[in-house]
Amino acid sequence: MGIVTPLGHEPDVFYNNLLGVSGISEIETFDCAQFPTRIAGEIKSFLTDGWVAPKLSKRMDKFMLYSLTAGKKALQDGGINEDVMEELDKTKCGVLIGSAMGGMKVFNDTIEALRISYRKMNPFCVPFATTNMGSAMLAMDLGWMGPNYSI
Helix, strand or coil: CCCCECCECCHHHHHHHHCCCCCCEECCCCCCCCCCCCEECCCCCCCCCCCCCHHHHHHCCHHHHHHHHHHHHHHHHCCCCHHHHHHCCHHHCCEEECCCCCCHHHHHHHHHHHCCCHHHCCCCHHHHHCCCHHHHHHHHHHCCCCCEEEC
C-alpha cells in the first residue's frame, strides 16, 4: 500500500488515525481569508526524500509528487524491489492511479503569470495540469511502457 493522506503517509499510521483522528484542519498552504471555507484535508509534513529525485521534486506539482511517492511505496510494500524490477517485462507493466484533479497549482500559477506576459508562462503547464500526468510520471520513472491511466 502506498498512502499519502492528511491522516498519515504510512499504512499503520493512516489506519490508527482513521479510527479517531481528523485530517481536517485550517488551511495553511495559502491565504484563504477571502473564501467562505477555511478548512480542508491538507497533506502536511510531506517529504519526498528517497522517493523522488530532488530536481524533479522542485519542478513538479504536488499531486505528481504524491503519485510518485505513493506508487513507489506501494511497490515496496508489495515486495517489488530492484531485483524483481530487473526481471519484469516493462512493456507489460502499467500504472493506474486514481486522481480527481491534477496540477491545479501549476495551472493557477500559469494564469497569474499570463496576466504579466505570455513569456512568464510555465512551459510545463499543460502536461503538468493533466490528471493522468501522475501515472505517466511514475511509469516513466519506473521505465514501464504498458498501459497507464488515471481515473
